[in-house]
Amino acid sequence: xxxxxxxxxxxxxxxxxxxxxxxxxxxxxxxxxxxxxxxxxxxxxxxxxxxxxxxxxxxxxxxxxxxxxxxxxxxxxxxxxxxxxxxxxxxxxxxxxxxxxxxxxxxxxxxxxxxxxxxxxxxx
Amino acid sequence: xxxxxxxxxxxxxxxxxxxxxxxxxxxxxxxxxxxxxxxxxxxxxxxxxxxxxxxxxxxxxxxxxxxxxxxxxxxxxxxxxxxxxxxxxxxxxxxxxxxxxxxxxxxxxxxxxxxxxxxxxxxxxxxxxxxxxxxxxxxxxxxxxxxxxx
Numbered sequence: 366x367x368x369x370x371x372x373x374x375x376x377x378x379x380x381x382x383x384x385x386x387x388x389x390x391x392x393x394x395x396x397x398x399x400x401x402x403x404x405x406x407x408x409x410x411x412x413x414x415x416x417x418x419x420x421x422x423x424x425x426x427x428x429x430x431x432x433x434x435x436x437x438x439x440x441x442x443x444x445x446x447x448x449x450x451x452x453x454x455x456x457x458x459x460x461x462x463x464x465x466x467x468x469x470x471x472x473x474x475x476x477x478x479x480x481x482x483x484x485x486x487x488x489x
Numbered sequence: 490x491x492x493x494x495x496x497x498x499x500x501x502x503x504x505x506x507x508x509x510x511x512x513x514x515x516x517x518x519x520x521x522x523x524x525x526x527x528x529x530x531x532x533x534x535x536x537x538x539x540x541x542x543x544x545x546x547x548x549x550x551x552x553x554x555x556x557x558x559x560x561x562x563x564x565x566x567x568x569x570x571x572x573x574x575x576x577x578x579x580x581x582x583x584x585x586x587x588x589x590x591x592x593x594x595x596x597x598x599x600x601x602x603x604x605x606x607x608x609x610x611x612x613x614x615x616x617x618x619x620x621x622x623x624x625x626x627x628x629x630x631x632x633x634x635x636x637x638x639x
Contacts, residue, residue: 411562421554422573429547431581435574440555443565473623 372487373403376480380460381405383476387467389446393458393484396420408461415450415459436481449477453484492517492586492610492638497527499637504614507630511621513579517586517612518545526610548583548613567608570631578618584631586610586638 373393380388390406399416401407422434440448445465449472451458458480462472497517504512517526523545556567573581585608612634616626 408562411558411564414558414561418554418558422551425547425550426573426575429543431544431547432575432577432579435576435578438571438573440559440571441568442559443568445568446565448559448564469627470624473627 369487370402372483376458376483376487377403377405379483380476380480383479384462384467384471387463387465387471389461389463391458391460393456396455396457406461408459411448411461412459415448416457419450419452419457437477447472451477451480451484453481453488456484456488458484492526496638500612500634501527501529503633503637504630507625507633508616508621511617511619511625512614512630513617514615515613516542516545517610520549520608520611523549544613548611552583552611569635574618580616580618580623580626582614582616582626582631584612584614584634586612586635 376393377391380391388405390404390408392401392404392407392409392412394401394412394416396416396419399413401409401412419434419438422438426433434452436453437449437451439450442448445463447462447464449460449462451460460480464472500517501515504515515527515529517528518524519526525542525545528542551573552567552571555571559566567585570582570584572583575581587608614630614634
Protein backbone atom coordinates (compact mmCIF):
# COMPACT_ATOMS: atom_id res chain seq x y z
CA UNK A 366 0.00 0.00 0.00
CA UNK A 367 1.37 3.44 -0.88
CA UNK A 368 2.27 5.93 1.82
CA UNK A 369 -0.56 8.19 0.67
CA UNK A 370 -3.18 5.45 1.01
CA UNK A 371 -1.82 4.56 4.45
CA UNK A 372 -2.20 8.22 5.46
CA UNK A 373 -5.77 8.29 4.12
CA UNK A 374 -6.65 5.19 6.16
CA UNK A 375 -5.11 6.78 9.26
CA UNK A 376 -7.28 9.89 8.75
CA UNK A 377 -10.39 7.68 8.61
CA UNK A 378 -9.34 5.70 11.72
CA UNK A 379 -8.75 8.92 13.68
CA UNK A 380 -12.20 10.17 12.69
CA UNK A 381 -13.73 7.07 14.28
CA UNK A 382 -12.08 7.83 17.61
CA UNK A 383 -12.61 11.64 17.47
CA UNK A 384 -16.31 11.57 16.50
CA UNK A 385 -17.34 8.25 18.06
CA UNK A 386 -20.95 7.35 17.25
CA UNK A 387 -21.30 10.72 15.50
CA UNK A 388 -19.13 9.44 12.64
CA UNK A 389 -21.47 8.00 10.01
CA UNK A 390 -19.43 7.76 6.79
CA UNK A 391 -16.41 9.17 4.97
CA UNK A 392 -14.61 8.87 1.64
CA UNK A 393 -11.41 10.34 0.25
CA UNK A 394 -11.11 10.69 -3.51
CA UNK A 395 -9.21 12.35 -6.32
CA UNK A 396 -11.25 15.04 -8.11
CA UNK A 397 -10.21 13.95 -11.60
CA UNK A 398 -11.94 10.54 -11.40
CA UNK A 399 -14.17 10.69 -8.27
CA UNK A 400 -13.40 7.12 -7.18
CA UNK A 401 -13.06 6.50 -3.46
CA UNK A 402 -9.47 5.73 -2.40
CA UNK A 403 -10.24 5.18 1.29
CA UNK A 404 -13.50 5.11 3.16
CA UNK A 405 -15.76 4.11 6.01
CA UNK A 406 -19.33 3.12 5.09
CA UNK A 407 -18.24 4.19 1.62
CA UNK A 408 -20.83 6.02 -0.54
CA UNK A 409 -19.67 5.84 -4.18
CA UNK A 410 -22.69 7.65 -5.60
CA UNK A 411 -22.37 10.51 -3.11
CA UNK A 412 -18.64 10.77 -3.98
CA UNK A 413 -19.45 11.22 -7.68
CA UNK A 414 -22.25 13.69 -7.00
CA UNK A 415 -20.41 15.85 -4.45
CA UNK A 416 -17.39 15.89 -6.76
CA UNK A 417 -19.75 17.59 -9.23
CA UNK A 418 -21.08 19.93 -6.52
CA UNK A 419 -17.50 21.07 -5.77
CA UNK A 420 -16.84 21.65 -9.47
CA UNK A 421 -20.07 23.66 -9.78
CA UNK A 422 -19.25 25.71 -6.67
CA UNK A 423 -15.84 26.65 -8.07
CA UNK A 424 -17.38 27.59 -11.40
CA UNK A 425 -20.34 29.58 -10.04
CA UNK A 426 -18.32 31.45 -7.39
CA UNK A 427 -15.85 32.56 -10.06
CA UNK A 428 -18.73 33.55 -12.37
CA UNK A 429 -20.26 35.72 -9.63
CA UNK A 430 -16.94 37.45 -8.81
CA UNK A 431 -16.61 35.82 -5.39
CA UNK A 432 -13.28 34.55 -4.06
CA UNK A 433 -12.71 30.88 -4.87
CA UNK A 434 -13.73 27.99 -2.61
CA UNK A 435 -11.57 27.70 0.49
CA UNK A 436 -10.87 24.50 2.40
CA UNK A 437 -14.40 23.20 2.97
CA UNK A 438 -18.16 23.51 2.65
CA UNK A 439 -20.84 22.07 4.89
CA UNK A 440 -24.44 21.10 4.24
CA UNK A 441 -26.96 20.62 7.06
CA UNK A 442 -29.54 17.93 6.24
CA UNK A 443 -33.20 17.80 7.18
CA UNK A 444 -32.61 14.93 9.66
CA UNK A 445 -29.91 16.84 11.57
CA UNK A 446 -26.91 15.13 9.94
CA UNK A 447 -24.28 17.26 8.22
CA UNK A 448 -22.19 16.61 5.12
CA UNK A 449 -18.73 18.22 5.19
CA UNK A 450 -16.59 18.31 2.06
CA UNK A 451 -12.92 19.20 2.52
CA UNK A 452 -10.70 20.07 -0.42
CA UNK A 453 -6.93 19.71 -0.62
CA UNK A 454 -5.40 20.27 -4.04
CA UNK A 455 -6.70 17.58 -6.37
CA UNK A 456 -8.15 15.53 -3.49
CA UNK A 457 -11.38 15.80 -1.55
CA UNK A 458 -12.76 14.18 1.56
CA UNK A 459 -16.45 13.88 2.37
CA UNK A 460 -17.78 13.19 5.87
CA UNK A 461 -21.29 12.45 7.07
CA UNK A 462 -21.69 13.37 10.74
CA UNK A 463 -24.59 12.85 13.15
CA UNK A 464 -24.86 15.98 15.33
CA UNK A 465 -27.17 14.22 17.81
CA UNK A 466 -24.17 12.05 18.79
CA UNK A 467 -21.39 14.64 18.76
CA UNK A 468 -21.23 18.45 18.87
CA UNK A 469 -20.67 21.16 16.29
CA UNK A 470 -17.81 22.36 18.53
CA UNK A 471 -15.98 19.03 18.29
CA UNK A 472 -16.58 18.91 14.54
CA UNK A 473 -15.51 22.47 13.70
CA UNK A 474 -12.83 23.14 16.34
CA UNK A 475 -11.19 19.74 16.77
CA UNK A 476 -11.94 17.43 13.86
CA UNK A 477 -11.99 19.80 10.89
CA UNK A 478 -8.61 21.50 11.55
CA UNK A 479 -7.01 18.09 12.23
CA UNK A 480 -8.41 16.46 9.08
CA UNK A 481 -7.43 19.49 6.99
CA UNK A 482 -3.85 19.37 8.25
CA UNK A 483 -3.54 15.60 7.80
CA UNK A 484 -5.12 15.65 4.34
CA UNK A 485 -2.81 18.47 3.21
CA UNK A 486 0.22 16.60 4.53
CA UNK A 487 -0.87 13.33 2.89
CA UNK A 488 -1.45 14.94 -0.52
CA UNK A 489 1.46 17.41 -0.62
CA UNK B 490 -45.22 32.54 5.79
CA UNK B 491 -44.82 36.30 5.59
CA UNK B 492 -41.69 37.93 6.99
CA UNK B 493 -42.42 41.22 8.73
CA UNK B 494 -40.30 44.38 8.80
CA UNK B 495 -40.02 43.93 12.57
CA UNK B 496 -38.59 40.40 12.11
CA UNK B 497 -36.08 41.68 9.54
CA UNK B 498 -34.95 44.44 11.94
CA UNK B 499 -34.55 41.93 14.76
CA UNK B 500 -32.63 39.49 12.55
CA UNK B 501 -30.23 42.14 11.23
CA UNK B 502 -29.70 43.83 14.62
CA UNK B 503 -29.13 40.37 16.13
CA UNK B 504 -26.45 39.59 13.54
CA UNK B 505 -24.71 42.91 14.28
CA UNK B 506 -24.80 42.19 18.02
CA UNK B 507 -23.69 38.55 17.74
CA UNK B 508 -21.01 38.88 15.04
CA UNK B 509 -19.85 42.52 15.43
CA UNK B 510 -17.41 43.48 12.69
CA UNK B 511 -17.49 39.88 11.49
CA UNK B 512 -20.94 40.56 10.02
CA UNK B 513 -20.32 41.77 6.46
CA UNK B 514 -23.50 41.43 4.46
CA UNK B 515 -26.91 39.79 4.33
CA UNK B 516 -29.82 39.39 1.95
CA UNK B 517 -33.22 37.75 2.45
CA UNK B 518 -35.29 36.65 -0.52
CA UNK B 519 -38.50 34.89 -1.44
CA UNK B 520 -37.63 31.54 -3.05
CA UNK B 521 -40.69 31.52 -5.33
CA UNK B 522 -39.99 34.90 -6.96
CA UNK B 523 -36.25 35.19 -6.08
CA UNK B 524 -36.95 38.82 -5.22
CA UNK B 525 -35.07 40.42 -2.37
CA UNK B 526 -37.08 41.19 0.76
CA UNK B 527 -34.25 43.04 2.48
CA UNK B 528 -30.60 43.72 1.86
CA UNK B 529 -28.06 44.91 4.39
CA UNK B 530 -24.60 46.25 3.88
CA UNK B 531 -22.65 48.13 6.52
CA UNK B 532 -24.42 51.35 5.50
CA UNK B 533 -27.77 50.06 6.82
CA UNK B 534 -30.97 48.34 5.67
CA UNK B 535 -31.99 49.13 2.11
CA UNK B 536 -35.10 47.31 0.79
CA UNK B 537 -34.62 46.25 -2.83
CA UNK B 538 -38.18 45.41 -3.89
CA UNK B 539 -38.48 43.58 -7.21
CA UNK B 540 -34.71 43.32 -7.65
CA UNK B 541 -32.97 39.98 -8.34
CA UNK B 542 -29.27 40.49 -7.59
CA UNK B 543 -26.54 38.34 -9.11
CA UNK B 544 -25.78 36.63 -5.79
CA UNK B 545 -29.40 35.45 -5.39
CA UNK B 546 -29.15 33.79 -8.80
CA UNK B 547 -25.86 32.23 -7.64
CA UNK B 548 -27.33 30.77 -4.44
CA UNK B 549 -30.48 29.61 -6.22
CA UNK B 550 -28.21 27.64 -8.57
CA UNK B 551 -26.05 26.25 -5.75
CA UNK B 552 -29.13 25.25 -3.69
CA UNK B 553 -30.56 23.45 -6.72
CA UNK B 554 -27.30 21.56 -7.36
CA UNK B 555 -27.05 20.59 -3.67
CA UNK B 556 -30.64 19.40 -3.51
CA UNK B 557 -30.16 17.30 -6.66
CA UNK B 558 -26.95 15.75 -5.27
CA UNK B 559 -28.66 14.93 -1.95
CA UNK B 560 -31.67 13.42 -3.69
CA UNK B 561 -29.57 11.30 -6.06
CA UNK B 562 -27.41 10.14 -3.12
CA UNK B 563 -30.59 9.09 -1.25
CA UNK B 564 -29.77 11.58 1.51
CA UNK B 565 -32.44 13.71 3.23
CA UNK B 566 -33.08 17.14 1.66
CA UNK B 567 -31.35 20.38 2.71
CA UNK B 568 -31.88 21.22 6.37
CA UNK B 569 -31.47 24.60 8.02
CA UNK B 570 -28.35 25.85 6.27
CA UNK B 571 -25.26 25.30 4.20
CA UNK B 572 -21.99 27.15 4.44
CA UNK B 573 -19.08 27.68 2.09
CA UNK B 574 -15.63 28.76 3.23
CA UNK B 575 -13.94 31.15 0.80
CA UNK B 576 -10.19 31.42 0.33
CA UNK B 577 -10.13 34.98 1.78
CA UNK B 578 -11.20 33.66 5.23
CA UNK B 579 -14.78 34.77 4.69
CA UNK B 580 -17.69 32.39 5.00
CA UNK B 581 -20.93 32.30 3.06
CA UNK B 582 -23.92 31.01 5.03
CA UNK B 583 -27.26 30.32 3.33
CA UNK B 584 -30.20 29.74 5.71
CA UNK B 585 -33.38 27.96 4.68
CA UNK B 586 -36.41 29.60 6.28
CA UNK B 587 -39.44 27.31 6.45
CA UNK B 588 -42.98 27.76 7.79
CA UNK B 589 -44.46 25.58 10.54
CA UNK B 590 -43.32 24.67 14.00
CA UNK B 591 -39.83 23.66 15.02
CA UNK B 592 -39.36 19.93 15.60
CA UNK B 593 -36.60 20.47 18.09
CA UNK B 594 -35.76 22.69 21.02
CA UNK B 595 -33.27 25.51 20.63
CA UNK B 596 -31.33 24.40 23.69
CA UNK B 597 -29.85 21.17 24.96
CA UNK B 598 -28.84 18.43 22.55
CA UNK B 599 -30.17 20.24 19.51
CA UNK B 600 -29.42 19.31 15.96
CA UNK B 601 -32.14 21.13 14.05
CA UNK B 602 -32.74 24.83 14.61
CA UNK B 603 -35.36 26.07 12.20
CA UNK B 604 -38.80 25.24 10.93
CA UNK B 605 -40.11 22.19 9.12
CA UNK B 606 -41.73 22.15 5.68
CA UNK B 607 -40.93 23.75 2.33
CA UNK B 608 -38.29 26.47 2.11
CA UNK B 609 -40.11 29.77 1.46
CA UNK B 610 -37.30 32.23 2.08
CA UNK B 611 -33.54 31.99 2.02
CA UNK B 612 -31.06 34.26 3.73
CA UNK B 613 -27.47 34.80 2.70
CA UNK B 614 -24.98 35.97 5.34
CA UNK B 615 -21.38 36.87 4.57
CA UNK B 616 -19.11 36.52 7.61
CA UNK B 617 -15.50 37.61 8.09
CA UNK B 618 -13.83 34.91 10.19
CA UNK B 619 -10.84 37.17 10.92
CA UNK B 620 -13.23 39.32 13.02
CA UNK B 621 -15.44 36.70 14.67
CA UNK B 622 -15.36 32.96 15.38
CA UNK B 623 -17.06 29.95 13.84
CA UNK B 624 -18.41 29.16 17.32
CA UNK B 625 -20.12 32.57 17.62
CA UNK B 626 -21.64 32.04 14.19
CA UNK B 627 -22.89 28.46 14.60
CA UNK B 628 -23.77 28.42 18.30
CA UNK B 629 -25.11 31.96 18.81
CA UNK B 630 -25.80 33.95 15.63
CA UNK B 631 -27.57 31.30 13.51
CA UNK B 632 -29.84 30.01 16.35
CA UNK B 633 -30.76 33.64 17.13
CA UNK B 634 -31.68 34.28 13.48
CA UNK B 635 -34.12 31.35 13.53
CA UNK B 636 -35.47 32.47 16.91
CA UNK B 637 -36.09 35.98 15.54
CA UNK B 638 -38.16 34.60 12.65
CA UNK B 639 -40.55 32.86 15.07
